[in-house]
Amino acid sequence: MDQIIGFSKVLNYELYLRSIIITFYALVLFRTTSVRLIGEYSTFDFIISIVLGAILGEAVVENLPLLPAMIACAIIVTVHRLLAYLTYRSRSMGKYIKGEKIIIFQDGHYNRENLHSCHITENDILQSLRTQHSTDDMNAVYKAILERNGEISFLFKDV
DSSP states (O other): OHHHOOOTTOOOOOHHHHHHHHHHHHHHHHSSSSOOOSSOOOHHHHHHHHHHHHOOOOOOOOSSSSSHHHHHHHHHHHHHHHHHHHHHHHHHHHHHHHOOEEEEETTEEHHHHHHHHHOHHHHHHHHHHHHHHHHHOOGGEEEEEEEETOOOEEOOOOO
């Protein structure tokens, strides 16, 4: 029964100390960099967050030594910052790392090729239109764009 519940490991002070250290380290790491955890994720930010979470989680449960895990996270964040700088300085690097916008509807017509390549349906577009603008009238829309962060934005016709 103890194997299942783990009463004998309740007083594992090393685990608690590692948890506290990693929590404060993660706080410092994310506050001193621009890795976004809440809000608009690019695919790039999402991948970095998953990798950092995996490494820090392994360090908490003692599968990785504490210092090498912290160094690995610092390296990943440094590479993230470097790539973010390069995407800022180079448009082609930005397209490669963060992607580019894709027009999925324009002048009253769905771009079927782009919809298919992005795995988006007309219903997905209508859902975004309803949730963002409280309408499902595509006749009012001039252009719908799948943005680099995965959201659909709308440009409306002049009335």
